[in-house]
Amino acid sequence: MLSMFPTRHTPTPTTASPSDAPSHAASSAPPSPLVVVVTGASSGIGHATALALARTGARLVLAARNADTLAPVAKACRAEGASAALAVPTDVTDADAVDRLARTAVGHHGRIDVWVNCVGVGALGEFHQTPVAAHRRVVEANLLGHLYGAHAALRQFRAQGQGRLINLVSAGGWIPTPFAAAYTASKFGLRGLSAALRAEVAHLPGIHVCDVAPTVVDTPGLSHVANYTGRNIDPPLPMLDPRRVADAVVGLAQAPQPRATTWVGAAAAPARVAQAVAPQAMGAFLRWATEKALHMAGPARPSDGNLFAPSRSTAVDGGQRRSLQHTLARAAALGAFGLVLGAWAARQQRPAPARYPAAGARDGKAP
Incomplete structure (x- = not known):
């Protein structure tokens, strides 16, 4: 979406090829x-x-689909101490709109130091019962939207010789989520995109590609998610405060040498290990847990959520965060890991299936 805010006539640096990037x-x-x-x-x-x-x-350039919800966020940022906060309504599924966003940022400030891809949508439901249009929209927003942002950002970073791209991948880029196939596909794809881009700029010490991978976060996204399950979405899980994730992003923006991947949430490490050690058992456990939560939830009508139209919310919190101590959350995560690891160990100890003897041996003849 074209920004309605005027831009200054600051010359935009030309795109530099890898060989032209400042040494x-x-x-x-x-x-x-x-x-x-x-x-x-x-x-x-x-x-x-x-x-x-x-x-x-920081001098901020803020993007979202809805100008009415974006404007008060920019105002709040200025009140919190931002040197500038420009609201630029943008649909990240439109590559041209994302390119205009980058040009607007450079037109106002002369450069871009950090680009943070925070867009994330989802569609919950069994794969075959979820409309193809919903699957496509999730991939467009979560993967292509990040790709368009990365394309605009890295072009500018190469021209100026420095910059940081930060992608919100989530733990969903490592651990598949049953009943959210398109979300899983988009996050696995985004993790691969980041890895490939990191390799491409490995020879450019001023440019960094970083991932932030939180576990379940208590945001309005859970209430705005497209829902084709027929049940309310109310996951009985410990959830992260969105501000913890935001602090991780700020840390990457300011660190002298930012790390490639930053994990947020106690459950991330054991869940990743369980997925690596026993992926089938982990998948079965996640499906069982999801089905159980849906069975216990109340009925709900199918909804496209905010896939095709932006929500009206400007809230940071989703209001579903459980008041659990970190120790309890950590214990639950380790307990889940123990269940999966135990299932794997039991499977490894099963006797090997009997092999049929060769034809000659069955007949009493030497093979």
């Missing part, structure tokens, strides 16, 4: 105040990230 690009932290583009900034993790960056004095 003197520094690997230290970028200058302050940072110029940061945040997509998906109107609610949830994106809103929390914008506010956290504002407190550092």
